[in-house]
Amino acid sequence: MKILSALGRVRAQKGRGLYVADDEGMLGSSRWGGFFLPTDLDHVYMLFEFRRVQEAAASRLAAGRATPAELRAIEAAAETCREGHVTGQRELFDRGDDDFHLSIAIASHNPLLVESVREARRLQRQSSTIGLHGTVGGHAEEAVVEHAAIYQAIRDGDPEAAAGAACAHLDNTLEDYRREIQRRLFG
Template identity: 35%
Template structure:
């Protein structure tokens, strides 16, 4: 663990020579999540001090502090003044504490997350097509239309909000609070990858995603349960392929987009 993070930690905000396109704090944040998993730390467990973590990870204290701030911002750590640094509670009370070990920069973990989304959200789409009220159908359609408008204007922030509203609206129309909660929880985990890898940017084509939203919305409006289910699976499969390509470009292709 130490070699890669030692390189990351040199020069505070400098990037490592082995990963010239990723900032040091980002690499240390990734290593810190690996440390939590390797030590089998659970929500509520206390971590060493910043200085102690810096020594364990082979990084400078400044870079370690920035890594802790980022992980606290995405809900993975809980920093209590005068008390210390703790593993934060699960993103949802309904999700197992094992998800405290989710690695948002790991291809394997992201693949499992998106596979789970296919299972959960395909069922919410199927149920929404059978159970949605006219008001719920309108909410789904309006949020889908907003994603398309935002996509054509390349408005990432508006798209992200409308995207969340679309998936939540489909979850609400399933008329199952556990399904809706699962959708919300899994999307919060996905947002951790957005922050750590993409700095709030979104992987893939916004317009493709928006048009898929509209197709799902129309299937729900038509009461076509099988079609809504299939379209949602296709939508998340597209997201998965885009996401995985983005991770490969960011992590393994020095000629790809750089994280500055």
């Protein structure tokens, strides 16, 4: 069920049960579902490459466009990540991480970036759930610090620092992912 859920093929409706999507995607067809293979390392690396571009753009735009309410949402999401890490609650960390990246996209005021970030995060969850059983190495502590740097640059209205911090975060996350793959393959 966990894998089907990560693939966007099943959802639970409170009081109504589980619903499994048909080939057309009752839950909404994946734009990239026919292309992206979450178990293909080349595809996973391409996804990181794509995320680096989109998240740098979203952060750059958010630095110039974020409203006070959007800044609070970004800060709250970063705090949720930190709390999840400190308390060892992986689900809380993951929720905060998703909210953090989506809040930045929302603060960019570009609906295309919002949807592409949402879709890329969904694909990232697929590859993590299938390939790494829901874990992405030990990058959580560093991610908390990197999220704070991204938030500060956005809050300070510094587009280039925000984009640079986002790129550094994605580069470090990819490197952690590679290390975890190496560890699993070669011990």
